[in-house]
Amino acid sequence: MRRFTHVLFGKGPVLLLAFYVFLAFLLMNFNRPGALRGIRLGLLAAVSGIHSIQQKFTYLQDLKRENQALQKEIFKLKVINQQLGEALLENIRLKRLLGLKDTSRYHLIAAQVIGEGTERGVRSVILNAGSLEGVRKNCPVINADGLVGRVLITEPHHAIVQILLDYNALVSARLQHSREVGTIAWSGNPWLELRYIAKNVDVTVGEAVITSGLSPIYPSGIKIGVVQSVQENKFEFFKEIRVRPAVNFNALEEVFIMCPDSLQNGVVISNE
């Protein structure tokens, strides 16, 4: 080992650079923290500690509790409102299927945003709920306004969430009125893009964009945003649709994790 480090440190900086670059590519290839998970747990605990100090300085406990209860109430009402609107449209279109019931149930786990990921240019958020609270990888994350993202990493008491403002976040989405399905993506702008909507589809500004339910991750009917502008380029096959996100990602505080298979600590929201 000593000989190895001597060769690396002794034979010039370029060899050392090449060694670390190779190691970094190796890590990217496997993308598994393995033994480094212990360090991550320690860091998350420290982030949690800093967050709680921040909380002590910024909030009065009673107001916070009341606020949380009200937020939950508003959230439930908004979800019910969204679902009713969606159900109305669905009922009109699918009269023949009225006999079928939608029995999907989700357990909502309330969580607070305690920090942000250390990425640059894009953002992920760190939540104070983890696998012990029932959070699983790929669970969708929402707030009262709509879709926030999905859980990528879970630790016992924390989770790291990929939000929609991420180059790698793609969501199968549907235009609420025309029912056309496209893909929501982000390319570094304040808005989201709805891709792969054909030019012959009528899209109106202000139309809601919701999750399509075609992806195994996101259930249908969660609001993603509203159409902000529609453009056509004669050299492109599809419309260029900008979508204003329903969620204000700059002011994320409390979110809910939707875990279909979780049985604990959750608020049950049913579509029945």
Next chain:
Amino acid sequence: MNNIFVRYSIFFLLAILLQATIIPYFTIFQWKPDLVVIVLTAFAFRTGYNWGTTAGFFSGLITDLLSAHLLGLNALSKTIAGYTAASLGNLFQEQGRFIVTLLITSFVHDMVYFFVLTLGEQFSLKLLLLQLTIPNTFYTVLVGAFIYYIWNRWFELEEFSA
């Protein structure tokens, strides 16, 4: 020498934690300063190639653990940043041009980081530069210059003295 390593280990850890907790409040659009790059530049500027590159790799690796992205992405970009800062340190140390070193190091770091991050995406080099690299670099340099000023003004420690 050991004193420097202990001190900078604390700085690195603090920078990583602040990056996840306090820096989000200073985000403008999606741009935010990178405290780890500032500490890394100061460290590599002082200690040279071997320690600068090594510190870059390990600080990047720990930064990656608090990120939802590829493990190793920060390790790669910060390794190269550490090497760059050390190279420039050799060139500029006598003149004490820390800010110039930080500017170039941060630019190289962000170019590598965003290039790998947006690999395979529909992203032009112009957008990569104008939308991500340059604003983030300038934000980092602005914060770095502020820390440099405070450091010199109130603590007058030897690290950055011109």
